[in-house]
Amino acid sequence: xxxxxxxxxRIIIIVSIITVLLVAACNKTDKIPNQDQYKKGEDGLVFxxxxxxxxxxxxxxSKFSIGLNLRNKGGYDISQGIVVLGLEKDYMxxxxxxxxxxxxxxxxxxxxxxxxxxxxxxxTKLIEAMSERHKSTVIATSCYRYAAETVxxxxxxxxxxxxxxxxxxxxVQDITLTDQGGPIAITKIEQRTIPKGDNKIQVExxxxxxxxxKGSPVDAYAIDKACGASGPTLEDRYxxxxxxxxxxxxxxxxxxxxxxxxxxxxxxxxxxxxxxxxKIVCTTNEFSPDSSYVTQLMLQLEYGYVESKSVVVExxxxx
Numbered sequence: 001x002x003x004x005x006x007x008x009x010r011i012i013i014i015v016s017i018i019t020v021l022l023v024a025a026c027n028k029t030d031k032i033p034n035q036d037q038y039k040k041g042e043d044g045l046v047f048x049x050x051x052x053x054x055x056x057x058x059x060x061x062s063k064f065s066i067g068l069n070l071r072n073k074g075g076y077d078i079s080q081g082i083v084v085l086g087l088e089k090d091y092m093x094x095x096x097x098x099x100x101x102x103x104x105x106x107x108x109x110x111x112x113x114x115x116x117x118x119x120x121x122x123x124t125k126l127i128e129a130m131s132e133r134h135k136s137t138v139i140a141t142s143c144y145r146y147a148a149e150t151v152x153x154x155x156x157x158x159x160x161x162x163x164x165x166x167x168x169x170x171x172v173q174d175i176t177l178t179d180q181g182g183p184i185a186i187t188k189i190e191q192r193t194i195p196k197g198d199n200k201i202q203v204e205x206x207x208x209x210x211x212x213x214k215g216s217p218v219d220a221y222a223i224d225k226a227c228g229a230s231g232p233t234l235e236d237r238y239x240x241x242x243x244x245x246x247x248x249x250x251x252x253x254x255x256x257x258x259x260x261x262x263x264x265x266x267x268x269x270x271x272x273x274x275x276x277x278x279k280i281v282c283t284t285n286e287f288s289p290d291s292s293y294v295t296q297l298m299l300q301l302e303y304g305y306v307e308s309k310s311v312v313v314e315x316x317x318x319x
Contacts, residue, residue: 039075039181072103075181086139143227183213215307
């Protein structure tokens with residue numbers, strides 16, 4: 001006859017099950033994704049016209065819809081982004097012709113980035129009496145603020161002239177990068193140590209910046225003018241500008257164009273890209289490190305970005 005389980009036996013069984021579960025949990029090797037893994041690639045906002053909206057052909061004096069698919073495929077959030085339509089006023093009109101949107105960037109909870117659909121109601125106007133057809137271009141322009149950031153380990157060389165005995169803990173090296181989850185990227189960080197005497201040094205960082213997207217950067221604080229409802233009203237001096245929002249190296253900092261000038265100076269700021277390339281040079285003040293060491297350099301760029309897409313609609317005279 002089978003002996004019934006006692007209370008003691010039940011406790012032993014329960015404890016054994018809990019132990020097995022705990023061991024299994026401890027041995028699990030799945031890694032929790034880091035947000036930095038989503039700050040890769042060259043895309044920011046990606047958008048295009050919805051097929052059939054606008055239609056390839058439309059009769060004069062008729063209504064139609066213009067639709068746009070938007071997705072934030074970059075690693076940063078978009079707040080109060082703008083899409084504005086550019087139409088031939090003699091042949092088309094839309095009201096409103098401007099809309100705003102918010103889209104989260106790629107993340108653990110949205111690996112592909114947030115998606116939105118914008119719809120505009122438009123209508124064609126009468127075409128010339130002597131014309132049977134007229135081809136008119138519809139332009140959609142997006143404007144939004146975006147960022148690029150990176151954190152890198154760098155070597156502060158206290159003995160650049162190699163006058164101290166012993167092996168160094170690190171060596172100064174240039175850092176080559178590809179992208180940071182957006183169309184504007186920090187592509188290289190060049191580092192130079194400048195000996196100043198009395199065991200003092202200055203450290204100079206040259207930050208190389210590249211526009212890898214199909215659009216154009218603008219001053220981050222001028223996107224409203226770049227996407228005005230009546231067309232772009234942005235002066236030339238605001239185009240192709242990128243701002244260094246943050247430079248941080250140990251106790252040395254530069255933030256939003258303001259720095260402790262006794263610590264570091266960054267110039268030019270903002271930087272104007274020429275042929276999609278630019279650079280900012282940040283130079284620390286003189287200081288006397290006791291020895292060489294590795295520390296983190298944190299960089300963040302801020303910019304606006306403008307890109308346009310177009311499609312042609314053929315307007316047909318009514319019979």
